[in-house]
Amino acid sequence: MKFRTEVDIPGYPFRIDHRSPVLMMGSCFTDYMGSYLHKYLFDVCINPFGVIYNPLSIHKALTAILDKEEYTEDDLELYNDLYFSFNHYTGFSHPDKHKALENINRSFKEARRFIHDAHYLFLTFGTSYVYRYNKSGEIVCNCHKMPASAFSRERLTPEMITDALTGLFNRLQQVNRHLKIIFTISPVRHWKDGAHGNQVSKSILLLAVNRLCSFNPESFFYFPSYEMMMDDLRDYRFYAEDLIHLNNVAVTYIWEKFASAFFTDETRQVIEKLDSLLKAFQHKPVHPDSITHKKFVREREKRLTGLKSNYPYLPWSKFNN
Structure with a gap:
């Protein structure tokens, strides 16, 4: 049984990616x-x-x-x-x-x-x-x-x-x-x-x-x-x-x-990775000087460096971390 009318979105003959202004x-x-x-x-x-x-x-x-x-x-x-x-x-x-x-x-x-x-x-x-x-x-x-x-x-x-x-x-x-x-x-x-x-x-x-x-x-x-x-x-x-x-x-x-x-599929994958990284940067630690948090920060920076290397065409200067 359906309880809502979901709107069908038409198929579009194009796809937008990060290289598309x-x-x-x-x-x-x-x-x-x-x-x-x-x-x-x-x-x-x-x-x-x-x-x-x-x-x-x-x-x-x-x-x-x-x-x-x-x-x-x-x-x-x-x-x-x-x-x-x-x-x-x-x-x-x-x-x-x-x-x-x-x-x-x-x-x-x-x-x-x-x-x-x-x-x-x-x-x-x-x-x-x-x-x-x-x-x-x-x-x-x-x-x-x-x-x-x-x-x-x-x-x-x-x-x-x-x-x-x-x-x-x-x-x-x-x-x-x-x-x-x-x-x-x-x-x-x-x-x-x-x-x-x-x-x-x-x-x-x-x-x-x-x-x-x-x-x-x-x-x-x-x-x-x-x-x-x-x-x-x-x-x-x-x-x-x-x-x-x-x-x-x-x-x-x-x-x-x-x-x-x-x-595009690749664009949605990039968005997922960026979203995960943004959430990591928004994390507010209870104990910022702890060994666990310092390890978390190092891993976060490593992920950022990896994304910059994999997607150099992105405007990283706008990344709001």
């Missing part, structure tokens, strides 16, 4: 998966503009990566003594405009490098609702705690999303003809839209992604993280205390499905 952009679900890739020493760039929730702001960010050299003071706004960009998440804001630009451009330059070298671009859409800044008419990535009266709220249609992104994706593949794009819909609910509004919003995203994937099935793919949460892990014990975001159990479950779907 990956660019990830979108909602906070991108951070969930990206943090695992970073932890296990993949060549990954995660949300270079910070968290972006809607497809048209992702479109704007990718267009900037293709066309813009760098951000300047003209791209900044000032509110509540903070300089910020409407194209970026609040984490880039700073009281010093030079520091704000420095942070923005450091991340932006990394994104410009990745757009040419990346083998895979993961895009996670969170909502089809957007906010338009009344003064300029531009759709913003984040309202930066400005008054609600400064913005107009709109809901995109599937056609608006696909029409905007189709031309952009053609440009991306001219710049990087090997690039494959994998879409996901964030399973994080936007409860401020209301129960019905959230469902309508997610449905629009699903329709748009389905249409995009049909345009270029050899290069555009879909990973069903949304369905895993809604139809497989459909229980509040898999949510955080706010009952909206995923908890660690849910994130780990989806990560394991992600790894099984996309990684």
